[in-house]
Amino acid sequence: MILEALQVSVARGTARVVRDLSLKAQPGELLGLIGPNGAGKTSLLRALCGLEPLAAGRVTYGGRTLVEIGRRAGGRTLAYLAQGGRIHWPLRVDQVVALGRLPHGAAEVDAATMRAMEAADVMHLRERTAGSLSGGERARVLLARALAVEAPVLLADEPVAALDPYHQLQTMELVRTLARTGTTVVVVLHDLTLAARFCDRLALMKEGALLAAGPPAQVLTPELVARAYGVTVETGTRDGEPFVLPWRRCDAARSEPIVRP
């Protein structure tokens, strides 16, 4: 299902946190949403989920807005993984993941739940209580919950932020496979290497607007990175895959490193 944002603006008070932004995410490709803190990535993602009211523009799923799709069907259409999620009651892990089945009926631990737990590598945790999990384990359980919805669109806000390197790679491989097998996936990322290696397309935001959109090679140029993040990067390839390492802070306007004595 094609997810499209058409000239979307989101306001918070008098400030515009997302300004006139247009974006398209297609099934089969992993779209990465990157940009500095405060660029509006989370606000955009929430707006795409219908959690923020739009000051302007439209968001469509397969050509229809969420209002047209309806609340309940909307729950089956998209899966949202929030940033830093909490689990308020000490449920068993498999029950938490099973909550992802709610849009389809009851929150039962069924085959879809098991698949989701396998994919997120939390199967061995399924009898543990939510309160006893570490930060990384909880993050993966919540990812499994989002996977359990088996929705055509997955929107994940920094899904790898709390994870160790093993699980970061595992999760990125997972969402890429998911994208390849027909799900439309949008992830917000901070790690530029992960963004470069795993995403098929990137959208770079700064101050609420889209700075650039396209394949990673096109977006993660030193100039654009400097303008967006205010850092210089060291780039290269290894086994045919790129790495992008932020190296030094720089003066964004002139793309020159700030030299330290």
Add this chain to the structure above:
Amino acid sequence: MMDRAGPGHALLVTALAFLVLALFAGSSAIGYATLDISAALADLIAGRPSLPALVLSELRLPRAILGAAVGFSLGITGAALQGLMRNPLADPGVVGVSGAAALGAVVAFYFGLSATFSLALPLGGLVGAGIATAFLLMLARQGVGTATLILAGVALNSLAGALTALALNLAPSPYAALEVVFWLMGSLSDRSLVHVALALPFMIIGWGLVLSTGRAMDALTLGEDTAASLGFSLSRTRLLVVGGAAAAVGASVAVAGAIGFVGLVVPHLMRPLAGNRPGRLLLLSGLAGAALTLGADIAVRLIPTRPELKLGVVTAIIGAPFFLAMLRRLKVEGE
């Protein structure tokens, strides 16, 4: 692979229902007059207006019915408030909903409103409870920590209690000021079928509204945003809980006074049996609340004080230490 707790849940509900029925029968069998229950029941069914039938139908039955219904209302509302606010210390008494309901009922009763329009009494309780619940939900929207919630409850209880005492002072009847004990501690003694007819419809409506939020409660385990993304309307859920709690608690308090701690103790005890799932907890808490209240009311009649001990005294003696123990065990966190 079915959820293993599925058939277990149905079994638990049935077991609790039987417990409630047993206590209901016990409550009907215990009282101050010597009564041959089987004879009374036979007379009642045959329509013979004998003395035992009268005592059973006009004095014992209303008390037992109200005991179960009020207990159910308090239990289910406690579970619903806890699920909605994601806080295990929410209870209609603790957070001030019962106190506000008492204020509404007092105004309706003592100033003659319910004399002209009998439904004014439960409606008064409903309005009071509704205002308090809506206020709490406004607070809870951004996610309020335990400390803030309890403080809000203290504030609401203080205000409602003060205004209730004021209303009773200003009321024309000379007994009014002394009757504050009833409103603040609750009692089921000498309630009649008239009270049952007045309150039960509102309570049943409230139960229905609250029970319909079961799945939304489960979704709220993950927070408001995720619950919304799963297709649940937060505003609708809040409205159902506010409306349901107001109706159930408002009507309960209007006929039985404010009985505390049932909505706190019962969900806590039932939560492990519900697998910590807020949706399942609703019905279990209702039934367990009915059982607890019936049991307390039986105790009240067995303890030989004259006048009869107030029901709220028994529930407070059980519930307040419970509350303190819970406070100690929970981490009091600011969110």
Add this chain to the structure above:
Amino acid sequence: MKTMPRRRNPGREGGWVLRSRPALRLAVCGIAAFLGATASTAAPKPSRIASLNLCGDELVLRLADPGKVASVTYLARDPRSSNVADLARAVPVNRGLAEEIVPLAPDLVIVGAFTTRTTTAMLQHLGLPILELGVPDSLEEAYAEIRTVAARIGEPARGEAMIAAMQRDFADLPPVPAHPAASIVLRPNGFTAGRGSIVDEILGRAGYENLAARLSTDRLGQLNLEEIVEAQPDLLVINGGGDAPPSLADELLHHPALAPFTADGRTLSLPTRLWTCAGPELAQAAQRLAAKRVSAARIGMAK
């Protein structure tokens, strides 16, 4: 005995008077002492009588000259709870506070056994002459109380006249049957008349046996509705305010479980004020009860 409503902060008004008006105290003590001195030598009748108690109000308004009554309680004006409502209209009222009484410089203050302790203590402290009324438990005690009040206000003859009228009325009651009918008096909050109370005696004079005295274990005689229904008295005396404003206490008197009594004509409504205080109304209460008993017996014989 109808008493003043209890104050919520018992110590407060006392503290105010004690702390800030030594001059007033002196003045009042002075006046009282002067009056007391003159009273002890020539025993004149008190000319400024204040009452802080409803029963005191009734006796004072009936036995004293109108100009001599300085203040009665506000309850005296309420026709629902007072037998002297019309007499009380011409007299200033108080709410039972020492502050209201002291400025009147009364030479006699009548209080009840249940007047707030602090108020009574304050008045005594200020040296005002006080007469404390008890709760009469029998007709003899009621007559004694009337005599005491009449003597103290200097109208003993009027007191004797009132007593004589009451005694005549009691003597005129129909004779008490060998087997008195059973009755229970039901008061707001489920209270009844316990044994050894004046109501007990009046029921007896009217030809009834007070079942509550036999059934209940405590002196106050609180009975449960179930016990009342089970006892099936021949007469249920509903002792309420009639058109009283709503209260839970009053609601009890209209409980559906008591409906069979009303349907059978086995209820009699008596306003509480008839037998709250020592006075002519006690005889009225007995007369109504006796009349009910006689008519019920007639209906019973006709069946």
